[in-house]
Amino acid sequence: MTLPPPIDWREAGLGIDADIPEDRRVTGANWRTWPFNRWAFQHTRRLVPSVPLAGADRPAPLPERPAGLSTLRFADENDETLDWEAYVASTYTDAMIVLHRGAIVYETYRNGMTAATPHHLFSVTKSVVGLVAETLIADGAVAADLATVEAVPELGTSAFAGTTLRQLLDMTDGIGFDEDYANLDSDVHRYSASYWMPD
Incomplete structure (x- = not known):
C-alpha cells in the first residue's frame, strides 16, 4: 500500500x-x-473532551549528546536505502526524541509541532504508564501484586475490580476486549463510536 x-x-x-x-x-x-x-x-x-495534564513545576533537564543519527542507513519495505532524515520525513512524524543513558541523542519537531505542543498519544499512553509502573516495581516502590483498585479506586465497580497490577501489565487480567479493526462490530469500534466520533 x-x-x-x-x-x-x-x-x-x-x-x-x-x-x-x-x-x-x-x-x-x-x-x-x-x-x-x-x-x-x-x-x-x-x-473531543479531554483534560490537560500539567507538567512538573521544575522538570529535570536532560543533557544533550547528539549521536549523529543522520549517518544511519537502512532499507525500507521496498528494499530502497534510506538515511535517517529521509526515513523520519516519510513517517508522518510530528515529534521525536531519542534518549540514550539519560541524554537526548536526537530531537526533532515537524508539522507545526513544538516541545510545548500537546499531541494525541493513543496507545502510547499505556506504554508510558506501563514503563513507569515497571520502574516503580523494580525500585521496590510499588508491589506487583497490588490490587488494581488500591491504585485506582474508581475501577472498584468495573471488570478490573479483581485484578492486580501485575495482571494488567502482563495483559493476563482475563477481561475480554475485541480489538479487531477489520470487524466493524468489534469492541474497539463500539468504544470508538461512543467517544472518538463526536459528530
Missing part, C-alpha cells in the same frame, strides 16, 4: 474554524483520517 506524502497542516490550510473551506475543515467525522489528522492530532482538545 502506498501512503500519501506527509504534509504540513499549516501549508495544507487544515483546521476546524468556520472560515476554513469544507474540503480542508477538520470535523468529528474525519479527524482521524488523512489529511485531517495532520492537524487534529495536535488539536484533539478542540474535538
Whole structure:
C-alpha cells in the first residue's frame, strides 16, 4: 500500500474554524483520517473532551549528546536505502526524541509541532504508564501484586475490580476486549463510536 506524502497542516490550510473551506475543515467525522489528522492530532482538545495534564513545576533537564543519527542507513519495505532524515520525513512524524543513558541523542519537531505542543498519544499512553509502573516495581516502590483498585479506586465497580497490577501489565487480567479493526462490530469500534466520533 502506498501512503500519501506527509504534509504540513499549516501549508495544507487544515483546521476546524468556520472560515476554513469544507474540503480542508477538520470535523468529528474525519479527524482521524488523512489529511485531517495532520492537524487534529495536535488539536484533539478542540474535538473531543479531554483534560490537560500539567507538567512538573521544575522538570529535570536532560543533557544533550547528539549521536549523529543522520549517518544511519537502512532499507525500507521496498528494499530502497534510506538515511535517517529521509526515513523520519516519510513517517508522518510530528515529534521525536531519542534518549540514550539519560541524554537526548536526537530531537526533532515537524508539522507545526513544538516541545510545548500537546499531541494525541493513543496507545502510547499505556506504554508510558506501563514503563513507569515497571520502574516503580523494580525500585521496590510499588508491589506487583497490588490490587488494581488500591491504585485506582474508581475501577472498584468495573471488570478490573479483581485484578492486580501485575495482571494488567502482563495483559493476563482475563477481561475480554475485541480489538479487531477489520470487524466493524468489534469492541474497539463500539468504544470508538461512543467517544472518538463526536459528530
